[in-house]
Amino acid sequence: MSSTAISIFIVEDNAWYAELLEYKLTQNPDYTVRRFATAQSCLDNLSEPPDIITLDYTLPDGRGDEVLRRLKERLPEVAVIVISAQEDIRTAVGLLQQGAYEYLVKDEETADRLWHTVGNIVQQLALRRENTQLRKQIGQKYDARRAIRGKSPAMGQLFTLIDKAARTNITVSIVGETGTGKELVAKAIHYGSDRREAAFVAVNVAAIPRELLESELFGHEKGAFTGAVARRIGRFEEAHRGTLFLDEVAELDLSLQAKLLRVLQEREVCRVGGTGSIAFDARLMVATHRDLAREVQEGRFREDLYYRLLGLPIELPPLRDRGNDVLLLAEGFLHEFCQQNSLAACSLSEEAEQKLLRYSFPGNVRELKALVELAAVLAENGTIAAADLPLRSPHPVAATALTGAPPADESLRAQTTAIVQHYLDRYEGNILHVAAKLQIGKSTIYRMIQHQEVQVR
Numbered sequence: 189m190s191s192t193a194i195s196i197f198i199v200e201d202n203a204w205y206a207e208l209l210e211y212k213l214t215q216n217p218d219y220t221v222r223r224f225a226t227a228q229s230c231l232d233n234l235s236e237p238p239d240i241i242t243l244d245y246t247l248p249d250g251r252g253d254e255v256l257r258r259l260k261e262r263l264p265e266v267a268v269i270v271i272s273a274q275e276d277i278r279t280a281v282g283l284l285q286q287g288a289y290e291y292l293v294k295d296e297e298t299a300d301r302l303w304h305t306v307g308n309i310v311q312q313l314a315l316r317r318e319n320t321q322l323r324k325q326i327g328q329k330y331d332a333r334r335a336i337r338g339k340s341p342a343m344g345q346l347f348t349l350i351d352k353a354a355r356t357n358i359t360v361s362i363v364g365e366t367g368t369g370k371e372l373v374a375k376a377i378h379y380g381s382d383r384r385e386a387a388f389v390a391v392n393v394a395a396i397p398r399e400l401l402e403s404e405l406f407g408h409e410k411g412a413f414t415g416a417v418a419r420r421i422g423r424f425e426e427a428h429r430g431t432l433f434l435d436e437v438a439e440l441d442l443s444l445q446a447k448l449l450r451v452l453q454e455r456e457v458c459r460v461g462g463t464g465s466i467a468f469d470a471r472l473m474v475a476t477h478r479d480l481a482r483e484v485q486e487g488r489f490r491e492d493l494y495y496r497l498l499g500l501p502i503e504l505p506p507l508r509d510r511g512n513d514v515l516l517l518a519e520g521f522l523h524e525f526c527q528q529n530s531l532a533a534c535s536l537s538e539e540a541e542q543k544l545l546r547y548s549f550p551g552n553v554r555e556l557k558a559l560v561e562l563a564a565v566l567a568e569n570g571t572i573a574a575a576d577l578p579l580r581s582p583h584p585v586a587a588t589a590l591t592g593a594p595p596a597d598e599s600l601r602a603q604t605t606a607i608v609q610h611y612l613d614r615y616e617g618n619i620l621h622v623a624a625k626l627q628i629g630k631s632t633i634y635r636m637i638q639h640q641e642v643q644v645r
């Protein structure tokens with residue numbers, strides 16, 4: 189069956205009326221119609237399930253509500269349009285509550301209304317099919333061994349943990365420096381798990397203003413606060429049956445930590461301004477670049493929440509500890525970039541390889557990717573020379589270049605802060621621009637702003 193083909197069963201004991209409906213529906217060559225004069229003959233032919241069933245309410249071998257119940261038991265997804273000789277509101281409401289898609293009364297316009305209703309269902313089916321197809325493609329994209337490159341022993345252990353995490357619903361806590369691939373790992377686990385058909389919802393806690401975060405996570409009712417003009421469901425509800433990924437979880441303030449703990453214990457959320465609780469079924473994964481145990485010791489993170497979130501801990505090594513994976517990744521990114529941009533294939537010279545292997549990559553894989561993509565643009569004759577790799581990340585050398593010789597007692601952190609502040613001033617607080625310039629994650633900058641280490645002024 190082609191992706192546009194729609195199969196429709198007409199269940200109608202009046203042969204003339206069934207013919208009329210069939211005639212109307214087959215005006216669309218994509219609709220394949222089969223007719224059944226009894227409920228039983230339709231029920232006996234569900235091995236190749238139709239997309240839509242039109243069901244006469246009064247059949248010789250069963251009443252509409254009973255037949256609908258049996259159909260829905262066998263095919264919960266099928267759209268059933270009940271067609272009845274009488275208009276009876278109570279019956280109609282009952283059927284709709286039972287899961288009927290529509291209730292139509294037999295009159296001279298029924299065939300036209302049926303045509304219209306079927307058209308609506310077909311549009312929804314097309315969206316659903318497209319959605320399934322897209323999810324499948326995304327699933328393939330994030331297949332762990334395809335998406336995550338690395339052959340070092342540390343990466344071997346990582347793949348084993350990803351497989352284990354994907355087989356269960358255990359909470360996963362991922363720790364690693366910025367750009368080490370924490371979100372990529374979370375996606376690989378989600379798309380490798382039974383939850384792959386439902387959504388992967390990522391929330392960067394550091395990127396959302398504190399006062400909006402509660403409503404972002406748990407939703408709000410209309411009028412809950414100024415600006416809440418309509419009800420909005422939160423990310424927990426959005427991730428129902430799927431996965432909720434809380435990035436930079438250590439940045440949650442203590443009052444939200446308490447609320448999150450309660451939500452995880454009860455498995456229910458309460459929308460801001462709402463009275464009732466809503467059960468959710470989302471798997472939780474969290475990530476942070478901080479040492480959460482230390483955050484607990486220093487009183488910034490609740491111990492009880494820490495133990496709730498720890499689950500299966502996965503630690504991502506910094507790129508500088510992954511040996512030759514640097515070259516493997518560089519070659520992969522180069523290949524992809526050249527293909528996507530219709531550039532002739534290019535490769536790394538010996539000196540370029542050595543330069544990459546010696547570099548510390550404070551921005552990790554994200555920085556490497558940006559670096560080799562730029563090099564592919566700068567390279568001549570398909571070979572990347574060492575000079576095509578401008579190492580521009582904030583590190584001691586860059587700090588010296590920016591401010592003159594750094595004071596001997598200035599820490600790397602203080603120098604990093606100075607560089608980020610310098611670029612924020614220079615680019616008038618354009619965070620995306622500064623992140624791109626320095627090849628660091630924008631969440632790193634949001635975090636620094638949140639901790640008042642830098643300012644947008």
Ligand SMILES: Nc1ncnc2c1ncn2[C@@H]1O[C@H](COP(=O)(O)OP(=O)(O)OP(=O)(O)O)[C@@H](O)[C@H]1O
Pocket residue numbers: 335336337338364365366367368369370371372373435477517553554557629630631632
């Ligand atoms: N092992 C890997 N193989 C291929 N691509 C990778 C790998 N690790 C990371 N990447 C790529 O590097 C980039 C950064 O990864 P990601 O966003 O997952 O990092 P992160 O640790 O979540 O960063 P941040 O802490 O800034 O949120 C992405 O483009 C990702 O696809």
